[in-house]
Amino acid sequence: LQLQESGPGLVKPSETLSLTCTVSGGSITSSSYYWGWIRQPPGKGLEWIGSMFYSGNTYYNPSLKSRVTISVDTSKNQFSLHLTSVTAADTAVYYCARPFDDNWGQGTLVTVSS
Amino acid sequence: QAVVTQEPSLTVSPGGTVTLTCGSSTGAVTSGHYPYWFQQKPGQAPRTLIYEATKKHSWTPARFSGSLLGGQAALTLSGAQPEDEAEYYCLLSYSGVRVFGGGTKLTVL
Numbered sequence: 020l021q022l023q024e025s026g027p028g029l030v031k032p033s034e035t036l037s038l039t040c041t042v043s044g045g046s047i048t049s050s051s052y053y054w055g056w057i058r059q060p061p062g063k064g065l066e067w068i069g070s071m072f073y074s075g076n077t078y079y080n081p082s083l084k085s086r087v088t089i090s091v092d093t094s095k096n097q098f099s100l101h102l103t104s105v106t107a108a109d110t111a112v113y114y115c116a117r118p119f120d121d122n123w124g125q126g127t128l129v130t131v132s133s
Numbered sequence: 134q135a136v137v138t139q140e141p142s143l144t145v146s147p148g149g150t151v152t153l154t155c156g157s158s159t160g161a162v163t164s165g166h167y168p169y170w171f172q173q174k175p176g177q178a179p180r181t182l183i184y185e186a187t188k189k190h191s192w193t194p195a196r197f198s199g200s201l202l203g204g205q206a207a208l209t210l211s212g213a214q215p216e217d218e219a220e221y222y223c224l225l226s227y228s229g230v231r232v233f234g235g236g237t238k239l240t241v242l
Contacts, residue, residue: 055231057179065171065179065222067231078229081134114178118169118224120190121181 020045022115022124030109030131036102040115040124047096048073052119056089056100058111059126066111071098105131135159137225139234144242145213153208153237155223161204162225168206169224170199172217173236179222183208213241 026038040054047054055070069079069089079087083102091098102109112126136158145151155168162168170183183189183199186206196212206223218241223234 057233064220064236065173065224065233067224067233070229070231076229078231080232081230116179118171118181119184121192123178123180126178 020117020120020122022117022122024113024115024124024127026127026129028128028130030105030129031133032106032131033104036100036105036109036129036131038100038113038115038127038129039097040099042096042098047091047098048093050117050119052117053078054091054098054115054117057114057116058109059114060108060111068100068102068113107131134230135225135227135232137223137232137234139221139223139237141235142238142240144240145210145217147213147215147241149213150209150211151213151239152202153210153221153223153239154202155206155208155225155234156204157225159227162201162206164201166206166225166227168199168201170197170206170208171222171224173220173222182221210239215241217241 021043023041030036053070056068071077071089086103088101110131114126116123138156168186171179173179187199200207221237
């Protein structure tokens with residue numbers, strides 16, 4: 020199984036950060052374990068953004084919940100992250116993952132700057 | 134939101150044993166928190182070492198083990214190797230909402 024994040028590396032303040040995680044080597048619908056988005060600001064620790072099960076249940080970090088949406092496109096074997104109204108504090112390396120069996124994307128740096 | 138606590142830093146001698154702990158501001162950590170442990174080296178994505186408190190896959194070195202100990206989740210490293218020097222994070226689930234600890238920087242020296 021391989022996961023790959025894609026999306027803009029630079030987002031302007033107040034705009035929406037959108038990232039996609041493409042899953043290859045397996046079906047996004049085949050797992051009973053969750054898929055998640057995690058981020059890491061430069062020089063800081065990991066932060067859980069949210070997770071989803073194929074069944075449709077999603078769970079979000081309460082501190083981000085008002086700005087975050089995680090969705091799935093089974094036809095493309097992808098799941099996506101949308102984070103609205105970004106500020107410089109949202110600058111981080113963003114990872115998609117299925118932590119249960121150690122499947123992680125390589126991470127993508129998103130910088131919020133004008 | 135719950136706060137998950139870890140030791141900021143620990144040092145272990147090569148070949149030695151060290152236990153990292155993971156606590157919760159809401160009370161005792163139980164199997165219902167589905168504790169995970171991750172290892173992260175500089176410039177790399179995290180690696181999953183332990184899931185559901187004690188379980189591990191074939192790729193996790195045998196010297197790592199997970200447990201629930203005294204109301205906390207614990208990660209024990211027995212026989213530390215230089216390559217074990219890394220940041221270690223625990224992750225707890227609160228009815229599906231997950232929270233990372235702040236991480237423990239482990240030095241093998």
